[in-house]
Amino acid sequence: MKTGYLIDMDGVIYRENQLISGAAEFVEAMNATGTPFLFLTNNSAPTPEDLAVRMKHLGIPGLSARHFYTSALNTADFLSETHPNCTAYVLGEGGLLTALHERKIHNDAISPSYVVVGEGSISAEKLTKAHEWIERGARLLATNPDNWCPVSSEKTRPGAGAAAAYLEASTGRRAYYLGKPNGYMFHRARVKLAELARREPENVVMIGDTMETDIRGAVEVGMRSFLVLSGSTRLEDVGDYVYQPTRILESVADLTEEVKTGETSDHLTSSAVASSGSYAAKSGYRHQTDHLAFHKPRPRPAMTKQL
Secondary structure, eight states, X not given: OOOEEEEOOBTTTEETTEEOTTHHHHHHHHHHHTOOEEEEEOOOSSXXXXXXXXXXXXXXXXXXXXXXXXXXXXXXXXXXXXXXXXXXXXXXXXXHHHHHHHTTOEEOSSSOSEEEXXXXXXXXXXXXXXXXXXXXXXXXXXXXXXXXXXXXXXXXXXXXXXXXXXXXXXXXXXXXXXXXXXXXXXXXXXXXXXHHHTXXXXXXXXXXXOIIIIIHHHHHTTOEEEEETXXXXXXXXXXXXXXXXXXXXXXXXXXXXXXXXXXXXXXXXXXXXXXXXXHHHHTTOOOSSSSOOTTSOOSSOOSBOOO
């Protein structure tokens, strides 16, 4: 059985409204060879149908809603499995509202079981109402832990983790964060991938550009992970993490020939990465947390909330 792939989107397939070089050919090779794949995103705002349309406009046609699994779907799966017939006061957009509705988790502004936080513009009024419900006993749940998300090379936006952190600070209650790197996201994604393939793939690999979500989550569930350098992670920062990816690649284009031939390369890194020597020089500098060393400060927290 071929290897199955779980694939992050932003930074792996595209950045802003531009495909990353070689991404279309990589997806085409998977389709041509019958390689099972599933796109995995922490963004709870779009529906899978929205994402299929976006990919078509960017130059990757032939995908349907079944090829996408979002943190909104993961949240709906979690609530319907762990607390059937619950209700939720939702801070989020269409993708989250649709996912919860399809799982018969009704929006409740009177006495909700949960306050569910996702991506999107959130008014001060809605934050105040959410604060009130949490103080009255509603549980706080976030679709993902991303404090911020990249929009372009020069711009970011607040993520669901930032809104959840606001409510944690105001109520003194801790949120539960779904999405990557939570193991439940990876568990449900593997189940969905097996449904697409009509059997469990022998090997499943997570491909992502973010150490804190894609790679950490894969490592914690015992899954192989490929880090691509086409997104948010720089090669010189990889050695700062106690967990490490299985392979480091320039982009998904490095995998196209492997998908076509079915033969895995013996090289853990792509030739461009290996020739730079940067990774080998940094690999010994590891820390016991995800926080970077004191001599190398970041201007703001990592994308995910560190617990």
